[in-house]
Ligand SMILES: [Zn+2]
């Protein structure tokens with residue numbers, strides 16, 4: 001039996017049909033029918049199986065007979081519906097790529113195609129260069145500038161991948177080679193350092209590479225791996241489904257610690273390491289160090305389980321070992337020399353998570369499903385925070401629906417007593433800095449994530465004051481995704497971050513480390529500074545489906561890059577301590 005698509009998957013298919021219809025210039029009512037059906041399906045609380053089984057799809061407002069037919073077809077076959085296949089076939093593939101450029105929607109892409117025959121990103125770039133876009137009626141200077149900036153962002157992003165998309169793949173590929181290869185295998189490079197955006201997956205293997213790729217049984221790999229090139233001692237592979245390069249480098253046993261060290265650090269880290277060792281009177285010969293012509297001997301080769309591999313080098317040089325995440329060329333070598341390397345936060349330190357969406361707003365899953373998943377992950381608590389009314393595009397909750405949700409929380413809590421459900425809301429920070437919910441309701445919440453979701457273009461001073469005002473509200477416990485950036489998509493809004501961190505420390509407002517792989521906001525480069533200013537953090541998954549609840553580990557990776565310890569992060573506390581911490585601010589301001 002084919003796997004049954006869930007609501008989110010069905011909604012995505014409907015949205016794609018709407019997009020392709022719009023690209024074809026279909027009439028706007030037909031396009032909207034599919035958009036509306038997608039939205040209606042996301043919003044309805046009725047389970048999809050139930051609607052299909054009882055033949056009541058069309059009883060959902062927004063789903064008509066033709067959209068219901070497509071939904072049933074997809075649900076029953078698990079295959080893209082005929083309409084979608086047909087639309088895909090007659091749309092030039094480059095147009096879909098153009099849609100990925102920030103600022104370009106179906107209407108604009110269709111105009112570019114019809115009026116200027118722009119079919120690819122390269123066509124667009126050329127046309128921009130030639131100032132041809134102004135030939136299209138309705139494309140004013142501001143529109144053209146938006147497109148130009150969007151294209152720049154898109155270009156900067158090409159060949160770059162979100163860590164959250166690559167990490168599970170990288171670990172699976174590493175596990176595969178560990179199974180196939182008799183010697184040690186280590187993940188190195190930017191993925192091992194938990195960089196938010198990465199270019200490839202790098203693996204080191206100890207030994208001599210097989211003479212030809214068939215010796216590795218790549219056809220058994222968990223994902224398809226194509227060999228692009230092999231040249232002793234390096235193989236370049238590629239995951240064709242996502243275009244991700246995978247680089248395998250073979251290293252002889254005697255070079256192992258040196259190679260692990262070299263391939264793990266960023267270029268800046270390696271330069272700093274080289275400068276430091278040179279100051280200590282060492283000379284470099286390839287990857288290795290020597291002093292007065294004598295090669296540095298290492299205590300052991302360190303390839304046992306639970307050992308990363310380059311510990312002996314640090315030990316021999318009298319440096320504290322540096323976790324890969326911090327090897328970015330900041331001041332880590334000096335810290336290692338001072339022995340100032342604390343035990344950084346680990347995923348297992350996280351006791352529970354806040355900032356989770358359910359199908360009450362724009363999430364895909366029910367309260368019950370979320371809490372069950374939290375239990376399966378071994379979490380002690382889960383904080384539900386659906387959107388407030390101003391976030392109408394995300395189906396924000398009015399007070400009635402919020403009260404309804406609280407009632408359901410009590411029911412689910414009775415059924416699943418092991419996981420404490422915390423009552424929260426992600427409340428919009430309105431343009432003037434007020435919170436989008438009345439105080440009497442705010443006061444009845446365990447926590448409030450205050451976030452900016454509108455008017456991103458505000459001038460810097462105004463945006464800063466807007467956020468500061470929201471943080472001064474006694475009920476604001478967490479500032480959500482503090483800069484609003486979307487990785488590979490949108491720069492954060494203009495804001496005086498130091499001022500915001502200052503007020504966060506002063507008011508006891510937690511700064512969010514939003515662990516959603518598209519955000520990872522606040523960026524790791526600010527964390528250490530914020531911590532020194534007295535700021536405390538909350539690592540929040542900001543998930544919209546239960547399967548992403550474990551994404552908080554990306555937030556932990558980011559926190560480690562910023563040198564944070566468990567003590568710096570609120571949700572490493574047991575639930576009663578956390579609740580006490582959340583209440584402190586309200587009391588302080590009362
Ligand atoms: Zn948000």
Ligand SMILES: [Zn+2]
Nearest residue numbers: 355357426542
């Ligand atoms: Zn959110």
